[in-house]
Amino acid sequence: MRSPAPVRTFGGLKLSxxxxxxxxxxWRNLGRNRKRTVLTALGLAVGFFAVVFIVGWSQGIMVEMVxxxxxxxxxxxxxxxxxxxxxxxxxxxxxxxxxxxxDALLRTIDADPSVVAAAPRVYAGGLISTGQATxxxxxxxxxxxxxxxxxxxxxxxxxxxxxxxxxxxxLIGEEMARQxxxxxxxxxxxVASGADGSMANDLFTxxxxxxxxxxxxxxxxxxMPLGDLQTLLxxxxxxxxxxxxxxxxxxxxxxxxAGLDDVLSSSDRAIEIxxxxxxxxxxxxxxxxxxxxxxxxxxxVFSIAIFGVANTMVMATYERRREFAxxxxxxxxxxxxxxxxxxxxxALGVVSLVLGAVMTFPLMVWFHxxxxxMSWAIGDVTIxxxxxxxxxxxxxxxxxxxxxxxxxxxxxxxxxxxxxxRAARVPPADTxxxx
Amino acid sequence: xxxxxxxxxLRPTVFVAALVLFASVSPARGQTDPRDIIERIDRLLRGxxxxxxxxxxxxxxxxxxxxxxxxxxxxxxxxxxxxxxPAKEAGTATLMAKDNIWNYLPKVDRTIKIPSSMMGGAWMGxxxxxxxxxxxxxxxxxxxxxxxxDGERDGVMxxxxxxxxxxxxxxxxxxxxxxxxxxxxxxxxxKYYDEDGELARTMEYSEFREFGGRLVPAVMNMQPADKPGxxxxxRYEELEFDIDVDPxxxxxxxxxxxR
Numbered sequence: 001m002r003s004p005a006p007v008r009t010f011g012g013l014k015l016s017x018x019x020x021x022x023x024x025x026x027w028r029n030l031g032r033n034r035k036r037t038v039l040t041a042l043g044l045a046v047g048f049f050a051v052v053f054i055v056g057w058s059q060g061i062m063v064e065m066v067x068x069x070x071x072x073x074x075x076x077x078x079x080x081x082x083x084x085x086x087x088x089x090x091x092x093x094x095x096x097x098x099x100x101x102x103d104a105l106l107r108t109i110d111a112d113p114s115v116v117a118a119a120p121r122v123y124a125g126g127l128i129s130t131g132q133a134t135x136x137x138x139x140x141x142x143x144x145x146x147x148x149x150x151x152x153x154x155x156x157x158x159x160x161x162x163x164x165x166x167x168x169x170x171l172i173g174e175e176m177a178r179q180x181x182x183x184x185x186x187x188x189x190x191v192a193s194g195a196d197g198s199m200a201n202d203l204f205t206x207x208x209x210x211x212x213x214x215x216x217x218x219x220x221x222x223x224m225p226l227g228d229l230q231t232l233l234x235x236x237x238x239x240x241x242x243x244x245x246x247x248x249x250x251x252x253x254x255x256x257x258a259g260l261d262d263v264l265s266s267s268d269r270a271i272e273i274x275x276x277x278x279x280x281x282x283x284x285x286x287x288x289x290x291x292x293x294x295x296x297x298x299x300x301v302f303s304i305a306i307f308g309v310a311n312t313m314v315m316a317t318y319e320r321r322r323e324f325a326x327x328x329x330x331x332x333x334x335x336x337x338x339x340x341x342x343x344x345x346x347a348l349g350v351v352s353l354v355l356g357a358v359m360t361f362p363l364m365v366w367f368h369x370x371x372x373x374m375s376w377a378i379g380d381v382t383i384x385x386x387x388x389x390x391x392x393x394x395x396x397x398x399x400x401x402x403x404x405x406x407x408x409x410x411x412x413x414x415x416x417x418x419x420x421x422r423a424a425r426v427p428p429a430d431t432x433x434x435x
Numbered sequence: 436x437x438x439x440x441x442x443x444x445l446r447p448t449v450f451v452a453a454l455v456l457f458a459s460v461s462p463a464r465g466q467t468d469p470r471d472i473i474e475r476i477d478r479l480l481r482g483x484x485x486x487x488x489x490x491x492x493x494x495x496x497x498x499x500x501x502x503x504x505x506x507x508x509x510x511x512x513x514x515x516x517x518x519x520x521p522a523k524e525a526g527t528a529t530l531m532a533k534d535n536i537w538n539y540l541p542k543v544d545r546t547i548k549i550p551s552s553m554m555g556g557a558w559m560g561x562x563x564x565x566x567x568x569x570x571x572x573x574x575x576x577x578x579x580x581x582x583x584x585d586g587e588r589d590g591v592m593x594x595x596x597x598x599x600x601x602x603x604x605x606x607x608x609x610x611x612x613x614x615x616x617x618x619x620x621x622x623x624x625x626k627y628y629d630e631d632g633e634l635a636r637t638m639e640y641s642e643f644r645e646f647g648g649r650l651v652p653a654v655m656n657m658q659p660a661d662k663p664g665x666x667x668x669x670r671y672e673e674l675e676f677d678i679d680v681d682p683x684x685x686x687x688x689x690x691x692x693x694r
Contacts, residue, residue, distance in 0.1 A: 091497050129547045136553045189545045191538075197498040197560045198524060201540045 026343030030351065033316070040312040041352040044408055047305040048356030049363075051404045055294045056364060056394035060371075062287050063395050064388055066250045069283055070276045072212055073153050075119070075244030076253040077260070078279065079109075082270040084241060090124055090195060090233065092241070094271060099238025106146075108263055109245060114256045117246040119146035122229050122239075126192030126200075128172070128222055133180045137172075137222050139192060141229030141240075150246045153212045154223065160184050160208025165225035171208040173218030182206050190222070194234040202232050213380045253277060298404060302411040309348070309415035317341055317419040324423045325431035334424035341423050345416035349409045356408070367394040469580040469596045472620060484509045484680050488519075488673040493561045495665050502559065507678075513685035514568065518559075529558070530690040531568045539690045546691055562636070562657045562667040566607075577604040578611065592617040608635075619650060634660040646674035 030037045070076045084092040094100045102120050109118040122141030127134055144162045148155055154162065154171065163169035170190070172182065182188060186206045194200035204224060212218055230237055247256045253275035261273045277284045317324070324337050371393035381388045487506040493499065503520040507513075517528040526541035536549040549556075554566045577600060584595035598611040609630040614623040625638045636659045640652035651674060657667045 127547060127550070127553060129545070131545055131547070134547050134550050136550055136556075189540065189543050189547060191540065191547060193557070193560055195497070197493060197495065197500045199527060199538075199540075199559060201543055203543045203545075 022339050022343035023347060025340055026345070026347040029316070029320075029340075029344045030347055036312060036315070037348065037351065040309055041348060041355050043308045044305050044349070044352035044411065045356035045359055047301045047411075048353065048404055048408050049360045051298050051301050051407070052356075052360050052401055053363065053367075053394065054297055055400055055404075056367070056397065057392060058290055058294070059395035059397055060368075060393040061388060062290055064393065066276075066283065066287065068388070069280055070250050070253070071150075071152055071246060072214075073151050073217065074276065074279075075117075075150055076247045076250050076276050077245035077257050078274050078276075079243040079245065079260070079264070080241065080272050080274070082272045085272065085274070088123065088241070090193065090235075093235070093239035094241070094243070095238070096270070097239075099236050099240075102238060102240055105243065105264070109243065109260060112256060112259060112263070114247050114252055114259070115245055116248055117146065117149040119143055119150040119244050120226060120240045121242040121244060122226050122233070122235065123241050124192045124229065124233055126190060128176070128180070129189040129191070130180050130182055130186060131189065135176060135179055135220070137176065137220050139190065139229055140221055140223045141226035142223055143226050150244055153217070154210050158209045158211045160206070163207050163223070163225055163228075165227050168202060168204045168224075168228055169207040170204040170222050170224040170228075171210050172206060172222045173220070174209050174211040175215060175219035176222070177206075177209045179219065184208070188222075190232065192233060194232070195239075196234045198234065200232050200234065204228075214382060250276065294400065298407050302407050306411050306415045309345070309412055310418065312348075313341070313345060313416045313419040314422075316344070317423045320423075321426050321431050324426045325428040328426065329428040329432065337426070338420040338424040341416055341420035342413060345412040345420075346409065349412040352412070353405055353408055364394055364396065367392055368396060469582050469594065470575060472580075472594075472596070472615060483676060484678050485674065485676050486678045486680075487671055487675075489669050489671045491559070491561060492666075492668045492670070493559075494667075495560075496662065500560070507680060507684065509680055509682060509685060513682060515685055515689065527559075528690050529568070530685060530687065532685050536565050536568060537687060537690060544691075546687060562659050562665065574598065577601060577606055583612065588614075593623070621650060621652065636660055642670075644671075646671065647676040649676065 079094070081092045081094050081096065106118050106120065109115055120143055124139045126137060126139055128137040144165070157171070158174050160171070163171060170188065184206055187203045188206055189201060190204050191199065191201040210223070226240070227237060230239065245260070247253050254277055257273045257275040264271060264273065327337055328334065371391040374390040374392060378390045380390065485508050488503070489506060490501060490503050492501045502518055505517050505519055507515045512533055514531040515528065518524050518526065528539040530537045537546050538549065539546045549565050555564050557563070558565050558568055578598035579601055581597050582594055583597040584593070586592070594615045594617060596613040596615060598613065600606045600608065600610070609628045609632055611628070612626040615621065616623060621643055622640050624640060627635045629635045636657060639656045640654070641656070642653040643650050644653045651671065653671045655669045659665055
């Protein structure tokens with residue numbers, strides 16, 4: 001731009017920025033009224049900032065929502081006996097009544113390269129009591145070591161430590177602990193229907209309290225080592241209800257599930273491998289809806305900006321009617337005059353984009369790496385069963401930034417189409433004669 | 436006892452069932468007002484006390500088990516049930532006083548009050564719910580009674596009574612049907628329908644025997660309609676009425692004493 005190619009004919013139409021005299025002229029025209037140019041460019045830059053930042057924040061919420069829905073407790077994929085869902089009966093263990101070789105199954109799942117972690121689980125409903133207070137609860141039997149690699153809700157604990165297998169130790173949620181007025185080292189009575197029909201009951205020692213932030217879980221879940229729960233329920237060690245699987249990325253869960261299905265279904269187990277997208281289709285729809293909204297945001301923001309830019313360009317070209325008349329009188333084609341105006345718009349777009357980038361990216365980096373904690377203003381928010389922390393974390397989305405930048409240029413060009421057309425149609429003789 | 440997957444169904448008791456049995460006491464022949472029949476059942480039970488030894492056989496898709504239990508009752512407010520067998524669970528006891536239920540668990544030597552959210556849960560793994568065990572109102576107060584059928588069926592003169600909840604009644608059933616034998620007012624079966632009018636479960640009464648001078652069906656068989664092949668059968672081995680017991684017997688102390 002600094003060293004324009006020699007001006008040839010006014011009629012030539014060159015779009016190559018490096019050589020184009022038009023862009024050079026457009027750039028210099030912007031300098032005629034710097035204040036006006038800067039204000040217009042600032043308008044566009046703020047539009048760019050708004051679009052990128054709002055969408056980045058919205059994506060941050062989506063990512064956290066999916067992340068929490070799939071890694072706080074559940075895992076991205078759940079493996080069950082084929083008929084386990086939706087009743088989730090105590091008897092529908094993987095492999096049926098005979099159970100399955102849990103270790104071999106876990107080894108097979110671990111072998112998949114897209115699997116980060118896999119953990120076996122046993123579930124049963126029942127009662128949990130301190131003697132004074134009794135609550136209905138859901139008991140979750142876990143392999144403590146494997147569970148910590150898969151879900152996040154047990155690390156860190158609010159207080160206490162993880163239960164050790166074989167010692168009848170358990171964890172309960174913070175809300176349950178509050179309702180039971182239970183403290184660490186209290187003995188809790190656990191009652192459930194055993195698989196043999198007996199009223200299974202035993203004493204467990206409370207060794208820790210967890211918090212997910214999800215009221216339903218914190219108020220009703222009790223977590224204990226798998227073997228202890230199986231013993232209580234009179235279930236053989238080979239009988240588990242679920243293997244939860246974590247994948248490297250929530251959005252490959254479907255592919256991984258299909259891959260695991262190929263490997264695991266070859267055996268005679270009737271199992272169901274369900275990715276979170278199937279378990280929580282509403283959330284998938286929600287994310288898709290959000291993505292559709294992003295483009296709506298672009299359209300709305302730049303639709304507002306387009307009038308500001310058009311106003312500036314109309315003013316700028318009206319002032320220069322005499323200049324255009326001279327160009328036309330000297331033999332420039334109307335098309336060449338229009339091109340000058342359009343290039344001025346492109347140059348304005350470049351200035352705006354630079355301003356917008358300077359404004360946006362430092363804030364994006366800040367809000368991405370160290371999002372401000374808003375917990376002083378709002379508490380935890382739960383959307384579709386997923387917990388959201390009250391922070392303003394933004395996500396990076398380079399393709400979206402490029403789309404936004406293109407939208408900015410489209411805005412400036414659209415806004416200058418009318419002024420360019422009018423500039424090209426200036427009547428030279430009338431204008432120069434002072435009319 | 437605490438399977439949350441089992442839907443909460445019923446109000447009338449096992450022992451209401453038992454109550455219904457007691458209906459048979461000294462029928463007034465020629466009495467055909469259905470309200471009187473039902474009312475007498477309730478009135479007879481109020482203030483009535485009993486002690487029974489019964490077996491309960493539970494058959495489900497997954498297991499079968501048999502329990503022997505001793506049952507004390509006083510009116511409709513108080514009942515105490517203590518398991519005598521199987522050995523593993525002997526001593527386990529349930530106390531029902533008014534609307535509350537406590538379970539005593541000898542293995543851990545603790546007593547647990549059943550939270551109200553679990554009143555719909557199965558009692559001792561059977562097809563009865565905890566709710567079935569606590570009956571606070573008289574049936575006559577809760578249901579409108581009508582004779583749906585009066586005549587001969589299978590060679591026996593019977594009434595079929597239809598009990599429809601009064602509008603303000605807090606009951607889980609859509610309506611109940613009782614089949615009552617006319618000559619001795621013995622109930623033959625009771626059917627429980629949900630709010631959609633679908634049959635939910637059927638209680639059958641059979642093997643009528645004299646216990647303490649009263650004609651009582653010694654066997655009650657409960658079948659859930661949605662689980663064919665499953666049933667809970669209670670069989671009275673011993674049953675005596677008007678025993679010497681007062682409300683103080685139905686205490687947490689007695690529950691934990693584990694006689």
